[in-house]
Amino acid sequence: MTLGPRRRAAAASVAAQAGPAASRRPRGLGALTAGLEREARLIFLWPAVLLLVFLSIFPLFVSLYLSASRLEFVPGGFALRWVGLANYRKLLLGIEQEHFLGFLAKPSLPAQVAFGIVVVLLGVILVQDFRRPDRSIARSLGRGLWALVGAAADWLMIRTLGPGGRPGTLVTTLVYVGIGVAVQYGLGLGLALLCSQNLAGRRFFRVVFLIPMMITPVGIAYTFRILMDLGKGPFAPAWRALGLAEVSWASNPWGARLAVLIGDTWQWTPFMFIVLLAALESLPPEFLEAAMVDGADRWQTFWQITWPQLMPVSATLVLIRLIEAFKVVDLPNVLTNGGPGTATESLTLHALIAWRTLDIGGAAAVAYILLLVVTVTVLAYLHLVRRRLAQAT
């Protein structure tokens, strides 16, 4: 048996550590033990690798294959028929386009102006980037691609959210993610700042604020469904007194989306709160004391001292929530059933409904587009915060 350079080095190292007696070549049981020790790394590593391949990589490729197939039931079982990009074409250009992308209205003049401003801004960023001394072709191409994706997303938002337009599941999900995560972060930070003060009852409120995080999302959805039933819910007498008992938020697309956002915010603010509170309480007090000595007011202290120190935690927190928020499904499914119409359907619910009706290929295509959207968003976000993080630290 010949040893590779690494193994030879490892064997030499072991021999050196063991002293002159061990430098002799081991025999019998000793040889077996030494061999096992050498192979231990692989023995411990391979099961984990295989598990990862089996649980993550294999399903990823299978679902990619499924997204290019159509499920058919044939005598004795089922068959997967290869359809190429038909499922993606259906979503982006075919009969599912309105469901997925939404109804694209003719943009109004202000919308066109807004789009123009965004394009100009993207162009300025690109030009500035191109003038940098460390520019490269790959970097410029990458930036160009981001700018294109950004402009396309902007165009889609303007045309579907503007007058006469209707957002599809893609834009609805982006609304849930954008507004939801921003509001949850703001509320979580506010509550964390309050609870980090030396106020009476703060321990009690810490526990209270955490409760929603411990409830199952389906439970939260049912709770909100009951709470928001103006005609029959626990607040029905109050709504009746206000003359709102016969009003239904669920029949209004934006009312229903708002209900989903409120439920999601109620559920996820505690997560923001607890992590930010931990971060606030671990900040070194010296900086704050120095700022106070220098006569900084509360806002200056927060903006110049606390906020920059919270940046790394905030960036990670928002990143985790961002990824999680793209997958929202329980709330719109239980709270509004995706309705009215398809107004509150998220991408994951879109995929779930397709799967329910055995459109497995369509469901996989939606899931793959979601993966792409999440990846692009997360990369853009990381790029955005990286420089600020570097400046803050």
Next chain:
Amino acid sequence: MERNLKRLGAGLGTAIALITSPISVASAAGPFEGISLNVLTFTGPQIAEPLQRRAPDFEKVSGAKVNVVTVPFSDLYQKMLTDMATKTNSYHGFVFAPQWMADFVTPGYLEDLTSRIAADKAVQWPDIAPFFRDFSATYAGKAYTIPLDGDFQMVYYRTDLLTQAGLKPPETWDDYLKIAGAFDKKDLNGDGTPDFGSCIAKKRNAQSYWMIWSVAAAFLQSLGTKQGAFFDLDAMKPLTSTEAFAEALRVYVETGKYGPPDELNWDVGDSRSAFVTGRCALTLDWGDIGTLAIDPKTSKVMDKVGAVVLPGSRRVLDRKTGKLVACDRATCPHAVNGVNHAPFAAFGGWSGGINQAASTRIKEATYAFLSYMSQPAQSNVDVTIGITGFNPYRISQFKNLDLWIKAGMSRPAAQNYLGAIENSLNSPNMVLDLRIPQNQRYQQVVLDTAIAKLLARQTTIEQAMKEITEGWEAITNEVGRDKQLRAYRETLNVQR
């Protein structure tokens, strides 16, 4: 309460009679001691309730333990298909929509029950109305299911309100809208709060997509059952891009003006509850309202409910032009008072089928259970109880008024209720539900989504028509136009 106890007593009595009767389930299928069956159906309470309630009785007489597994209606189709297609075969029996049968029979998932039924005297097959026997339960000449329910959609109205207002029950959909408008926002049950002119279950991903076809049927089909109300018979082109379907959509959307504010989230359970508690002047539903209205525990409209065959139209579709034309002897040969009625056999009635992959003993036991549920001793009681969701489907159930009077219905109410169903069943212009391969995608996916978006004002009538037409065309092209056309023509050639 007393009445319910009597019904349960009657049920128990029939169970005891079964043990001693020579035509008992035990004698039909033999003892099944130690066998455990899994029967899949949808989350009730309706449909699941009678299965769960009678399972212990069946165990006493047969020895087989029946586990009734329930899933939401929107999941039932895929649960069944995936269970059988992946050969998991965790369910032995299914109580499901017989209109999905094409997708289950073609791959050989369902057991052919023809010979078992022929040998089973206890099920009294000839007593089952021919439509349910020969259409709902049968596919390509073979019986695959045992009917447990009979389904026609009808319009229900409050007799007391219409009498007071000097109004007649609706003959046309315009009448329906006028009556709904007359009673909307008035207190209809004396509780001091304003109520609704019309209550229709319109929730998406539920059982609401049949409602629109009940409205559209009279506009789309006028020359008899064989004309069909979904596609043209020459090229399988959907009838959804016509002036007739646009008019149906207009009527359907307008019913919402007189409905509850959150009607879009109402499933049939909500609309039924609202109607029997006196909150609605009109509703559109299957036969369940008739029996729910006589439940003393919940009903505030005992003997105040009338049922009529689905309202019709004085204008119908001219298939050559796609336009609406006035009814005359040529265009509406089955019209009554110049009104074309087209009662819609929506859904086809919950029916029981058997997983072909189950073992012989299990199949025998499952058959025995389904037969037991359908036998007159059980079903004649179950169809009179509102919560069961089972509606009359046996000839004896239509003829024997005593069943209904015993259940708490007055004689005139029973005559009116059964008369409306019988009129629907015997109509030469009855509309058969869609039963071609992948009809679930046509209706539960494309139609349901488009209608939900229209009702939510996400789309206009024109956009909804376009969406349905293009969606249906895409499925037809995908599955194969010739294959679908052949299947569609076959379903319409049923001998009744």
